[in-house]
Amino acid sequence: MRSLAEINEKILQKKATVFTVDEVKAQVAELGIAEVAKKVDVITTGTFEPMESSGAMINLGHTDPPIKIRRAWLDGVPVYSGFGAVDLYLGASSTVETKDGEEPRSRKAAPKILRGGGHVIEDLIAGKAVHLRAEGQVTDCYPRATFETTISRETINQFYLFNPRNLYQNFIVGVNGGDRTLFTYLGPLQPRLANAVYSNPGAISPLLNDPDLQLVGIGTRIFLGGAIGYVAWEGTQHFPIQKRLPNRTPIGPAATLALIGDAKQMDSRWVRGCYFKNYGPSMMLGVGVPFPVLNEEVIARCAVLDKELVAPIVDFSIPRRVRPTFGLVSYAQLKSGRIAIEGKTVRTAPLASMFLSRQVALELKQWIEAGTFTLTEPVSPIPMERSFLPQDRWTEF
Incomplete structure (x- = not known):
């Protein structure tokens, strides 16, 4: 339907039609994929969540x-x-x-x-x-x-973020089947399945709307911490061969991206230090990814809903790398505030800010509509065949 060059020309002329991913989902429900694809040039996505595998390079x-x-x-x-x-x-x-x-x-x-x-x-x-x-x-x-x-x-001289692992394509839901409170990277997990915590914002999350990373690659320009950033490489723990649903979305942690951007241009509204009790410091980070609407398939992928996305419920009371799970749960169920685990009703809460995630997508939309942010062609795709190598071997010295 369109080329990236054609879309960028419309952006520079301030004539591009830009929708947030929420707006696309609503329009698809009303008009259908084909009609929405005819009218939209760019879709913006966003998230604001803890991303502890981040950091800053500084030259004094x-x-x-x-x-x-x-x-x-x-x-x-x-x-x-x-x-x-x-x-x-x-x-x-x-x-x-x-x-x-x-x-x-x-x-x-x-x-x-x-x-x-x-x-x-x-x-x-x-x-x-x-x-x-x-x-x-x-x-x-x-x-x-x-x-x-x-x-x-x-x-x-230089002050830029270089983040080895951001934008998990999906993640887990943490629970605690034990007898004492556990303090984790998901925050406190109360004993005897008293709460469940999830990190990914679900259907508005960037990479769940591009499950096979067809629109994102090395060199993709993004919103990073309130400034322009770029995809630098695959992220650490990149695991794209995770099992997937028929809609191609993964059932657990999958693809990740390494990101880079000039911190001198960033806004502290979108980069916030945080602390998890008895676990340690981390950083809340706003990241937005734009998708060019090159064909109807882009709209079809971005029409995915929370009820069509799942995450595994993982029991942190077992202190092992591979922990038992209580099966899969949809993001629609997670966002309802209650899920059922073995017949018990469990309260849920997100680590990501749904409001600020939507604000990231909205601000990126405004940049594109103003003609100040154009899209880039990736210089190389992100590998989609990476396996995950654990350290299970014991070596004596």
Whole structure:
């Protein structure tokens, strides 16, 4: 029906018809796939959820005399410094350390302010000053041993997010069949199946509307943290050969993407540090993906509904990599607020913000309608045959 070049020309002329994925689903229900495909040029999707496999690359610029940083902290949060002299990587889930640089030995000794890398990244994006403490390896060309200062996004050279694993195509539902509360990356799971927590926003989630990644690839331009970003590679733990329903959507965790974007242009409204009790820091991140409507199949994929998508219910009370499940549940059931597990009614809650996920899609729609965001042709597809390799072998040293 259309080419990407034709769609971009309409965008630049501010004549493109752009729908959010919610609007497409509603229009399909009213008019059918063929009629909607005739009128829509671009579909926008979005999510706002925890993405702890994220982080920021930072180049400080050289000091005088120069320093070769080998240990460093930003507001007490350790950063990785095994690059060039003043290149640092701040992981979103890196945990604040005590003043002497040692990790707390117990929960009681942990800092009262529960901060981590995600909070520091949020502060830098917001333009706040952040304390830097660094220790160097003294060499002939890098004679300085220590350095202490404050930095902001305006006083450093590069500051960009490079996230190894974002945008899970689907995920699990966490429950706890045990006798005590469990504190997990899904938040607290109450004992005896008292609650269920899910992370993926379901039918509005970007990759569930492009199940075979036909529209997304390396080089795809996206909305990342309130600025323009790009798909850099497949994500870690990318598992596209997950079992799938007849509509091609996976029944559990499947494809993932690695994302990159200039954090100096981002908005802290869409990048927020967070903390999971007795688990650790993470980061809430807004990501939006646009889909060009090249043919009717694009509309058909984006018409998928919550009742047509499922996720596995996983029991975290079994401390193993492979945990027992209570079967599959639809996202329509999850979003109703109650599901049934072995005859028991269980309360459900999402980690993703449904409201802010829709706001991401809406803001991306507005960018495209204003002609400030065009679509890109991927330079290479995302591999769809990756298997998942666990570490089950024990090796003695």
